[in-house]
Amino acid sequence: xxxxxxxxxxxxxxxxxxxxxxxxxxxxxxxxxxxxxxxxxxxxxxxxxxxxxxxxxxxxxxxxxxxxxxxxxxxxxxxxxxxxxxxxxxxxxxxxxxxxxxxxxxxxxxxxxx
Ligand SMILES: [Zn+2]
Numbered sequence: 276x277x278x279x280x281x282x283x284x285x286x287x288x289x290x291x292x293x294x295x296x297x298x299x300x301x302x303x304x305x306x307x308x309x310x311x312x313x314x315x316x317x318x319x320x321x322x323x324x325x326x327x328x329x330x331x332x333x334x335x336x337x338x339x340x341x342x343x344x345x346x347x348x349x350x351x352x353x354x355x356x357x358x359x360x361x362x363x364x365x366x367x368x369x370x371x372x373x374x375x376x377x378x379x380x381x382x383x384x385x386x387x388x389x
Contacts, residue, residue, distance in 0.1 A: 278303060279303050280303075280304045281304070282307075283305055284308070294358075296308070297311055299325055301325060304321040315374070319370075319377075321367075343363075362385045
């Protein structure tokens with residue numbers, strides 16, 4: 276599943292609290308600007324999140340994401356560092372440049388990044 280791409284400044288800022296150029300709210304990938312559609316690495320990153328969300332039956336993915344963010348934020352005292360250390364983000368950043376990753380990835384691979 277690739278996710279449906281929607282270009283919307285409002286919703287991208289809303290869901291990412293103004294911090295991201297793209298955000299995945301399953302089954303949609305919201306992009307800040309039309310030009311982001313050409314950014315294949317960014318889209319690949321978001322599609323990794325689509326797969327992670329699917330594997331966790333969607334809602335638990337977002338709950339886990341939020342709880343892990345809060346835990347990392349308490350430990351690291353830094354918004355950006357907390358975000359980068361979430362297992363879902365770590366997996367997505369490590370593999371975002373590998374365009375065949377989603378074809379060979381095993382289920383629940385994000386666990387390796389906890
Ligand atoms: Zn991400």
